[in-house]
């Protein structure tokens with residue numbers, strides 16, 4: 091059985107939980123981080139020296155970095171399914187996963203901190219405004235890409251979708267003015283309706 095360390099309100103833990111469910115693996119999730127604490131304890135730091143969540147344990151295998159966890163689970167248990175064997179198709183998925191962690195997450199996180207977590211130290215009005223503007227630009231890219239496409243990479247659901255959709259879930263359920271993006275909305279709703287998405291995408295977003 092897998093162990094996933096991390097509170098489910100974390101967007102990065104959501105990816106790991108979704109990937110594990112999608113490839114049919116039974117897992118135990120242990121609340122760590124945020125109000126639960128525990129992620130600065132020596133025992134946890136021995137697993138993940140960053141003191142961040144998520145961390146995955148699969149027997150002797152211990153992995154941190156959410157996208158690496160998704161790739162491990164996909165390659166190990168979802169080959170030919172959510173893991174593409176074809177290098178060109180897999181690169182398409184990798185590209186969106188990297189875009190999520192390098193572009194979309196940094197764009198939307200300050201608005202999330204300010205508007206949802208009410209963390210005025212990390213995100214005041216100027217940071218929130220800049221974050222919203224930056225996120226809208228990123229979501230326009232998603233909307234354009236999803237025009238005439240069911241999924242982000244290839245013609246079936248895959249590891250890129252379950253990595254990026256938690257970002258859409260967060261944004262679409264935040265108290266921000268929602269720009270109408272029909273392709274993004276259709277894709278998000280199709281992803282979020284999957285059985286493995288249900289435990290991964292709790293509401294409200296907190």
Ligand SMILES: N[C@@H](CCC(=O)N[C@@H](CS)C(=O)NCC(=O)O)C(=O)O
Nearest residue numbers: 100101102123124142143144155156
């Ligand atoms: N690049 C890392 C980032 C991990 C990260 O920033 N995790 C946050 C939660 S999303 C965290 O550990 N926060 C500290 C806490 O929850 O106490 C990943 O993708 O796994």
